[in-house]
Amino acid sequence: MAKVHEITVWARGVIMDKxxxxxxxxxxxxxxxxxxxxxxxxxxxxxPDRVLVTVRKYVRLSDxxxxxxxxxxxxxxxxxxxxxxxxxxxxxxxxGMEKGGTLIINTNRSIDDMLKLIPNANLxxxxxxxxxxxxxGVRTVDFSxxxxxxxxxxxxxxxxxxxxGAIAKVTGMIKKENLAKIVSDxxxxxxxxxxxxxxxxx
Amino acid sequence: xxxELPGYGTIDVPKDRVVPFGAVTPAPVCQQDLFQTSxxxxxxxxxxxxxxxxxxxxxxxxxxxxxxxxxEEDVMEWVNNFxxxxxxxxxxxxxxxxxxxxxxxxxxxxxRLDKPF
Numbered sequence: 001m002a003k004v005h006e007i008t009v010w011a012r013g014v015i016m017d018k019x020x021x022x023x024x025x026x027x028x029x030x031x032x033x034x035x036x037x038x039x040x041x042x043x044x045x046x047x048p049d050r051v052l053v054t055v056r057k058y059v060r061l062s063d064x065x066x067x068x069x070x071x072x073x074x075x076x077x078x079x080x081x082x083x084x085x086x087x088x089x090x091x092x093x094x095x096g097m098e099k100g101g102t103l104i105i106n107t108n109r110s111i112d113d114m115l116k117l118i119p120n121a122n123l124x125x126x127x128x129x130x131x132x133x134x135x136x137g138v139r140t141v142d143f144s145x146x147x148x149x150x151x152x153x154x155x156x157x158x159x160x161x162x163x164x165g166a167i168a169k170v171t172g173m174i175k176k177e178n179l180a181k182i183v184s185d186x187x188x189x190x191x192x193x194x195x196x197x198x199x200x201x202x
Numbered sequence: 203x204x205x206e207l208p209g210y211g212t213i214d215v216p217k218d219r220v221v222p223f224g225a226v227t228p229a230p231v232c233q234q235d236l237f238q239t240s241x242x243x244x245x246x247x248x249x250x251x252x253x254x255x256x257x258x259x260x261x262x263x264x265x266x267x268x269x270x271x272x273x274e275e276d277v278m279e280w281v282n283n284f285x286x287x288x289x290x291x292x293x294x295x296x297x298x299x300x301x302x303x304x305x306x307x308x309x310x311x312x313x314r315l316d317k318p319f
Binding site for chain 1: 240241242243244286287288304305306309312313314315316317318
């Protein structure tokens, strides 16, 4: 069986639930356009209907069909995406990560300031920050699209577009051209792709 | 003290454990440490003791009882482990003694959990 790449996205309940869900959906769709196999999971274990609670979204990528469909949690995430920077303080976000993983944070603070708040940062191989809040303005507070509803605001409206642009540049798992066909905010995605700051560690 | 319970036979209840019917027993804990919610917050309220008039409106408006009046020192005490950063106290404070400061400005003060719950 080919290697399954696991990507975990952390977001805040209700106020950023749509952003987290858009990141995994855009990522999985862009990977499928390249002929990869992808799974995206949302809203299972964290009860996202509580304001500000930390919630997880999961993506899996593989070159072959992913056979396990019943376990949706990522036990060994390769890439961790933080859509709200304060989450690094309150949760062990790198739990289960093997050495040399990637961390992408939405923040305007410096990479060294963020690394001070992560006690197990020696697991990381790459850290990247992108100021997605500044690129798109305020975050979307939108409940449409959840629980099977129709997403009226468009996929990738808000901070999800620059976040996915940053993920495409840092990980190289998806292509920018495919992202541009999916997201509604193409200029935000391009700015996220160009403005992401990357630091390689040890 | 041996007690006859219908269907269960006789059980021995220690004298200090016997409570009369309808009695109120004290709660086992004052703070439920298994449900710490401090990692929910993005900003935290920071108080200015000079502006604070001890009117207790923050105590009344906090949904999680995170403001406590300390009578001995005559100050309001903030409960770090359970404040979710909802900013209701900041909105309600009549003397403007509370300000919202981003949580990342402080090096510590949040319970770091392995998992969300």
